Amino acid sequence: MFDIKWIRANAEAFDAAVSRRKGVSVRSADLLAIDDRRREIIAKLNDAQEKRNALSKQIGQAKAQKDEAKAAELMAEVAGLKESIPQGEVEERAVEAELRDALSVIPNLVFDDVPDGTDESGNVEYFGRNGTAETAAKVRARKPVFSFAPKEHYEIGEAMGEMDFEKAAKLSGSRFVVLKGSVARLERALGQFMLDLHTTEHGYTEVQPPLIVNNAAMIGTAQLPKFEDDQFEVAADLRSVFAGIDSVGSAEVVASSRVDNRRWLIPTAEVPLTNLVRESIVDEPELPLRYTALTPCFRAEAGSAGRDTRGMLRQHQFNKVEMVSITTPETSVDEHERMLGCAETVLQKLGLHYRVMDLCTGDIGFGARRTYDLEVWLPGQDTYREISSVSVCGDFQARRMDARYRPSGEKQAPRFVHTLNGSGTAVGRCLIAVMENYQREDGSIAIPAVLQPYMGGLTSIGGK
Known part of the structure; x- marks a missing residue:
């Protein structure tokens, strides 16, 4: 698995190295485009969260000054942010999964002196x-x-x-x-x-x-x-047995086993x-x-x-x-x-x-x-x-x-x-x-x- 920060800093070297691999068409531009979308979503989320925090302080100040109209206006704006932030978090998780999946299928980069060849x-x-x-x-x-x-x-x-x-x-x-x-x-x-x-x-x-x-x-x-x-892959009925065994314990383990209980013969x-x-x-x-x-x-x-x-x-x-x-x-x-x-x-x-x-x-x-x-x-x-x-x-x-x-x-x-x-x-x-x-x-x-x-x-x- 590659570090997207390293790819961004070494895009040309990454492309040259990965091009030596047979059948690999991915290039740094494809990956960085996904990462750019991820960064943009994160930036918007950060802005929204900062704005929500600032508005929350202003609400407190308005109420302290008995300005109920102003407080109501600010609270309505915060309510809108509370709806948009979860949606942004969903988008962030989706693009992070897209980037992770894209990185996970890229083969390792071979040493410079590994011989070139097609088979x-x-x-x-x-x-x-x-x-x-x-x-x-x-x-x-x-x-x-x-x-x-x-x-x-x-x-x-x-x-x-x-x-x-x-x-x-x-x-x-x-x-x-x-x-x-x-x-x-x-x-x-x-x-x-x-x-x-x-x-x-x-x-x-x-x-x-x-x-x-x-x-x-x-x-x-x-x-x-x-x-x-x-x-x-281990059959689904046996996987359910593993999930049941794994679930003996904390609620976190139960949740984890439901998300990913696939098992494989080595x-x-x-x-x-x-x-x-x-x-x-x-x-x-x-x-x-x-x-x-x-x-x-x-x-x-x-x-x-x-x-x-x-x-x-x-x-x-x-x-x-x-x-x-x-x-x-x-x-x-x-x-x-x-x-x-x-x-x-x-x-x-x-x-x-x-x-x-x-x-x-x-x-x-x-x-x-x-x-x-x-x-x-x-x-x-x-x-x-x-x-x-x-x-x-x-x-x-x-x-x-x-x-x-x-x-x-x-x-x-x-x-x-x-x-x-x-x-x-x-x-x-x-x-x-x-x-x-x-x-x-x-x-x-x-x-x-x-x-x-x-x-x-x-x-x-x-x-x-």
């Missing part, structure tokens, strides 16, 4: 701040070489009898899967491995957040209102983890705050009809380990690089070949100023697929959540925090990568060494 073809491989392709190759592993034609994950899983899309479709519809036996255990092992890595080696605090969040939380991290069609744990600092002021010494969680995620995938319909690549429900960092503005860029390294470590320890892409202006997410995508190699598809996105958002989400920190030192006004988020990683896609990269000709899957303790010492699963 994913404009993404640029990233080797680190001072890296090269040669040094990156040493840590990103090499593509596996097979003496047979590698299969895709769903072919392997179905042959094992432990990956069932047909039964899932009977239960829930398309884009769901039932995992059983050793494949289900392997997915669980991956999630636990990632959580242990991030909490014990990377300094993240494990959190078990709610899987259902309210409207304000989704707006705070910019899933709403722009991407409402991609979300799963599309990512980024939503509840980032909102942990919503409407709060954190002392600077407490930063950075680093949170991680392993949760189911739910996405309607409304904009992906016909894409990746086979297998587990694009599901309505999937598990993911999320990382969220809350930092000061001065440290957020360094934290972004650090978070990227945390996600890379997962793939490095699993021995998976991958690459890192710096997303261009036509492919970067709505709330990000810069995003790195980790793309893992899938030999069954003979291509790279995204397995983690790591983004720095600046104060974009913090303004929507009113999340601030108090700088160290005396007489320092609170400032907005910077927020970052990244997959550490998508567990389902990591399962796909392990199955395809560690497959054997007999249909078995070798278990990476780091996962064997989570698998009860098993070195392989499946096969004849």
Whole structure:
């Protein structure tokens, strides 16, 4: 969310920056026109209120002087103002809502050095701040070489009898899967491995957040209102139950629940983890705050009809380990690089070949100023697929959540925090990568060494 005062003071820079975003037509003039109307209404309201106060004093003076005619005349004028002021307040709320809605659908402004492009073809491989392709190759592993034609994950899983899309479709519809036996255990092992890595080696605090969040939380991290069609909303009858529970308490809570009792299944744990600092002021010494969680995620995938319909690549429900960092503005860029390294470590320890892409202006997410995508190699598809996105958002989400920190030192006004988020990683896609990269000709899957303790010492699963 942008500050309209900043846009007014930096209109030319705002237009230049937002024009780099794909499909965004809004310009500062459109927003400032709304703000001008808002200012005009506020000015009229202030004038009317000042006039009412002045007239009220004059009424008192007229009555003190026994001038009833004058007092009656002044009272009639005040009565007229009492009717016009509420109408002006209604107009003020309406134009403020119009401005807020207009600002809420504008994407974040990307960094100046983010590559330009219209779609994913404009993404640029990233080797680190001072890296090269040669040094990156040493840590990103090499593509596996097979003496047979590698299969895709769903072919392997179905042959094992432990990956069932047909039964899932009977239960829930398309884009769901039932995992059983050793494949289900392997997915669980991956999630636990990632959580242990991030909490014990990377300094993240494990959190078990709610899987259902309210409207304000989704707006705070910019899933709403722009991407409402991609979300799963809790049914109205269950929302009424929430409203009833919430209403136990003050009249203010009752009123609030009636105004906004919409609830949503989380599309990512980024939503509840980032909102942990919503409407709060954190002392600077407490930063950075680093949170991680392993949760189911739910996405309607409304904009992906016909894409990746086979297998587990694009599901309505999937598990993911999320990382969220809350930092000061001065440290957020360094934290972004650090978070990227945390996600890379997962793939490095699993021995998976991958690459890192710096997303261009036509492919970067709505709330990000810069995003790195980790793309893992899938030999069954003979291509790279995204397995983690790591983004720095600046104060974009913090303004929507009113999340601030108090700088160290005396007489320092609170400032907005910077927020970052990244997959550490998508567990389902990591399962796909392990199955395809560690497959054997007999249909078995070798278990990476780091996962064997989570698998009860098993070195392989499946096969004849």
